[in-house]
Amino acid sequence: MRFDNLGEFISHLERNGELRRIRAPVSPRLEMTEIADRVVKQGGPALLFENPTGFKMPVLMNAMGTRRRMEMVLGTETISDITENYLSLLDQNAAPSFLDKLKMLPRLKEISDALPTVIHSAPCQEAILDPPSFEPFPILTCWPGDGGPYLTLPMVFTRDPETGRPNCGMYRMQIYDATTSGMHWQIHKGGAQHHRKAMARGERLPVSVAVGCDPVVVFAAACPLPPDTDEMLLAGLIRGRGVRLVKSRTNDILIPAEAEIVFEGYVEPDERRREGPFGDHTGFYSLPDDFPVFHLTCVTHRRDPIYHATVVGRPPMEDCFMGEAIERLFLPVMRRLLPEIVDIHMPFAGVFHNLLFVSIRKSFPGHARKVMHGLWGLGQAMTTKVIVVVDEDVDVHDTEETAWKALNHIDPQRDMEFVLGPVDTLDHASRLPNFGSKVGIDATRKWPEEGFTRPWPDEIRMSQEVKTKINSLWEQLGL
Numbered sequence: 513m514r515f516d517n518l519g520e521f522i523s524h525l526e527r528n529g530e531l532r533r534i535r536a537p538v539s540p541r542l543e544m545t546e547i548a549d550r551v552v553k554q555g556g557p558a559l560l561f562e563n564p565t566g567f568k569m570p571v572l573m574n575a576m577g578t579r580r581r582m583e584m585v586l587g588t589e590t591i592s593d594i595t596e597n598y599l600s601l602l603d604q605n606a607a608p609s610f611l612d613k614l615k616m617l618p619r620l621k622e623i624s625d626a627l628p629t630v631i632h633s634a635p636c637q638e639a640i641l642d643p644p645s646f647e648p649f650p651i652l653t654c655w656p657g658d659g660g661p662y663l664t665l666p667m668v669f670t671r672d673p674e675t676g677r678p679n680c681g682m683y684r685m686q687i688y689d690a691t692t693s694g695m696h697w698q699i700h701k702g703g704a705q706h707h708r709k710a711m712a713r714g715e716r717l718p719v720s721v722a723v724g725c726d727p728v729v730v731f732a733a734a735c736p737l738p739p740d741t742d743e744m745l746l747a748g749l750i751r752g753r754g755v756r757l758v759k760s761r762t763n764d765i766l767i768p769a770e771a772e773i774v775f776e777g778y779v780e781p782d783e784r785r786r787e788g789p790f791g792d793h794t795g796f797y798s799l800p801d802d803f804p805v806f807h808l809t810c811v812t813h814r815r816d817p818i819y820h821a822t823v824v825g826r827p828p829m830e831d832c833f834m835g836e837a838i839e840r841l842f843l844p845v846m847r848r849l850l851p852e853i854v855d856i857h858m859p860f861a862g863v864f865h866n867l868l869f870v871s872i873r874k875s876f877p878g879h880a881r882k883v884m885h886g887l888w889g890l891g892q893a894m895t896t897k898v899i900v901v902v903d904e905d906v907d908v909h910d911t912e913e914t915a916w917k918a919l920n921h922i923d924p925q926r927d928m929e930f931v932l933g934p935v936d937t938l939d940h941a942s943r944l945p946n947f948g949s950k951v952g953i954d955a956t957r958k959w960p961e962e963g964f965t966r967p968w969p970d971e972i973r974m975s976q977e978v979k980t981k982i983n984s985l986w987e988q989l990g991l
């Protein structure tokens with residue numbers, strides 16, 4: 513099942529009993545948060561608030577808030593299928609032999625079908641709001657201590673000022689007034705990189721922000737792709753059909769033609785303004801800090817737009833399920849660079865940057881430490897605070913099993929690898945913003961070649977003979 517826009521996805525959710533329409537008036541100020549938070553924590557449906565108090569358009573929340581709905585978004589039976597599906601496509605980049613190329617021919621078509629196409633008349637430009645303003649939109653104030661209302665699912669499009677290459681990232685935007693907002697791209701992200709280049713040239717950076725789209729496009733905006741890799745191409749690969757783009761009205765940025773709402777504008781090179789606090793996906797408020805400022809110059813939208821939002825906070829929240837899908841999707845990419853990786857898992861409580869479990873096929877002394885450093889050298893995994901490396905017999909998706917085996921297998925002083933380096937902007941405990949310490953825990957079996965000469969015990973398991981005997985007795989025992 514593929515969707516061209518948010519409306520088609522909503523209909524699909526509704527036909528499958530995955531959507532609840534809420535007719536009662538509910539305020540986007542705190543009230544929608546309280547409802548969505550309770551529903552996501554019960555594994556409940558997507559929510560369409562049809563009567564946001566004080567606003568005319570409906571608000572969609574919790575659309576991707578379960579594994580099942582994330583599977584619907586990505587068009588896979590199970591989340592783990594994603595890994596298999598994209599592995600072979602990604603394999604293309606690995607200098608294939610001639611025979612491999614022949615085998616890949618049908619897949620090459622898949623890639624060309626996935627390229628974005630540019631059209632000239634688009635649903636997202638059916639209406640123009642004059643004068644441009646954020647005010648008609650039911651933008652949520654999520655938590656009581658928040659600095660204001662925030663766009664929480666914006667797809668922020670920029671172009672590299674030197675090469676013209678596009679980037680799309682999801683960076684929250686705090687509304688300051690009718691035509692200005694914050695632009696919370698953290699310094700490690702694509703948008704921030706484009707902004708640094710614009711600053712070096714002393715130029716304004718044009719920015720277009722889409723809200724609401726085919727959920728694959730929304731998901732792609734949150735994916736940690738390498739720099740200069742187009743998020744819209746990834747969306748096209750997952751959709752099996754290229755994303756249709758259209759030029760923004762007031763700048764040269766291409767935006768998804770099927771978006772619900774588009775905010776066009778720019779960010780000045782040197783302007784900064786206090787942003788925050790914001791009840792964040794760590795479950796804590798991120799502290800106020802200075803961030804770039806977005807100036808709104810034009811608003812276009814569909815005739816009857818749907819405002820798409822999420823709320824983040826103490827996990828599990830909707831972003832956890834997006835993160836889980838990202839974990840599955842990027843596992844083959846990590847394996848390509850670190851082939852000894854068997855599996856990885858980031859438990860929700862670790863809010864992605866705090867904790868990563870990785871199982872490896874250990875083949876040489878110090879291998880676990882090599883993998884930690886490899887992970888800290890990979891894109892956004894660079895900010896992982898705690899990496900736990902285990903042997904391949906550990907199911908990293910089973911947090912109890914991982915904790916049990918890892919804790920049994922470590923001598924803390926010997927097995928911790930402390931490093932200093934970049935940490936997540938949302939880490940409120942690091943000694944400095946964006947810079948601090950991280951730890952890797954080598955919880956693999958220790959080898960004599962690593963200086964461990966005591967015997968290593970076996971895991972306790974009953975013999976198959978006894979098991980079979982007890983199986984045959986079992987019914988008789990009435991237990």
Ligand SMILES: Cc1cc2nc3c(=O)[nH]c(=O)nc-3n(C[C@H](O)[C@H](O)[C@H](O)COP(=O)(O)O)c2cc1C
Pocket residue numbers: 664665679680681682683684685696697698699700701702703733734735736737822824831834892
């Ligand atoms: C709901 C949600 C909100 C997010 N908010 C931010 C944010 O405010 N700032 C930020 O830098 N990243 C945020 N992220 C993470 C980025 O979208 C993610 O790191 C993405 O890879 C950025 O794209 P880029 O690699 O092209 O910069 C958010 C992700 C989600 C799912």
Ligand SMILES: [Mn+2]
Pocket residue numbers: 679680681702736737738739740741743
């Ligand atoms: Mn990017």
